[in-house]
Amino acid sequence: MSIVYLNGEYMPAHEAKISPMDRGFLFGDGIYEVVPSYGGQFVGFEPHMTRMFDGLAAIEIQHEFSLEYFRDVCQTLCEKNGNGNLGIYIHISRGTDVKRHHAYPKDVRPTLFAYTFDIPAAPSADIEKAKTYKVNTHQDLRWQRCNIKSTALLGNVMHYQHGHAAGCDETLLFNADNQLTEASSCNAFIVKDGVVLTPNLDSQKLPGITRLILLDILKKYSDIKVEERIITRAEVDNADEIWITSSTKQVGAVVELDGKPVNGGKIGPVWQQAQSLFSTHQFDYN
Numbered sequence: 001m002s003i004v005y006l007n008g009e010y011m012p013a014h015e016a017k018i019s020p021m022d023r024g025f026l027f028g029d030g031i032y033e034v035v036p037s038y039g040g041q042f043v044g045f046e047p048h049m050t051r052m053f054d055g056l057a058a059i060e061i062q063h064e065f066s067l068e069y070f071r072d073v074c075q076t077l078c079e080k081n082g083n084g085n086l087g088i089y090i091h092i093s094r095g096t097d098v099k100r101h102h103a104y105p106k107d108v109r110p111t112l113f114a115y116t117f118d119i120p121a122a123p124s125a126d127i128e129k130a131k132t133y134k135v136n137t138h139q140d141l142r143w144q145r146c147n148i149k150s151t152a153l154l155g156n157v158m159h160y161q162h163g164h165a166a167g168c169d170e171t172l173l174f175n176a177d178n179q180l181t182e183a184s185s186c187n188a189f190i191v192k193d194g195v196v197l198t199p200n201l202d203s204q205k206l207p208g209i210t211r212l213i214l215l216d217i218l219k220k221y222s223d224i225k226v227e228e229r230i231i232t233r234a235e236v237d238n239a240d241e242i243w244i245t246s247s248t249k250q251v252g253a254v255v256e257l258d259g260k261p262v263n264g265g266k267i268g269p270v271w272q273q274a275q276s277l278f279s280t281h282q283f284d285y286n
């Protein structure tokens with residue numbers, strides 16, 4: 001039975017109850033985070049928490065939570081749920097009000113909910129065994145504050161569904177100028193002539209922790225050239241490799257873009273180097 005954490009208490013999932021007047025439910029007024037844990041070892045715990053605290057500050061949710069408090073909650077949840085390969089989902093809404101009113105209410109306490117879910121084992125850099133991804137594309141129609149990890153994910157959900165309904169694993173998104181932003185639930189990378197490229201961060205992209213760690217690892221431990229800059233649709237169409245990154249996928253190799261093979265439909269050699277380095281250093285960022 002899954003054990004979850006709600007407002008200071010651990011309990012079986014079916015006992016966790018939240019008021020319908022919670023602003024997370026009524027407005028999607030909250031911040032969330034997903035931290036991967038493999039056999040009890042987190043990946044990127046500190047940067048995940050930094051992003052979450054930045055998100056809470058951005059939407060002015062007042063709280064007294066600390067990094068060590070969340071470390072304890074996450075460790076305890078993993079232990080209570082078997083310490084396997086787990087994603088830890090943390091959701092902090094502004095709290096429960098007595099009426100539905102847009103303005104931020106005073107004197108409400110944030111609602112904190114956390115639970116774990118099974119994730120695949122950390123991928124190894126094995127071209128024969130690695131999962132591959134098919135993606136399609138769409139204009140990015142989300143809001144202008146995608147750098148905030150808001151629980152209001154309908155835009156992402158609709159973009160994800162567009163790909164899912166077409167038999168794809170993800171949807172790559174392009175802004176009105178046909179520049180790559182990210183994917184509906186991942187950051188995006190391309191490789192051209194041995195150079196790893198990813199869109200520079202701005203308010204149209206989530207600052208992904210896998211992206212952050214991967215860039216750091218490539219810069220520290222490889223000679224691979226890395227560029228963060230605008231990437232055009234034409235560059236994506238002509239890429240040697242395309243990757244999507246997220247906490248549960250790590251570096252995911254895309255082998256099909258809008259029905260056309262990428263790198264002849266096979267995982268590319270730079271992916272192998274990148275995932276291998278990620279696997280070696282993934283636990284260094286806690």
Ligand code: PMP
Pocket residue numbers: 156182183184185186187206207208209210211245246247248
């Ligand atoms: N972009 C979006 C829109 C996301 O939802 C996610 C997380 N699923 C990411 C990027 C990747 O972020 P991270 O590497 O921190 O999981």
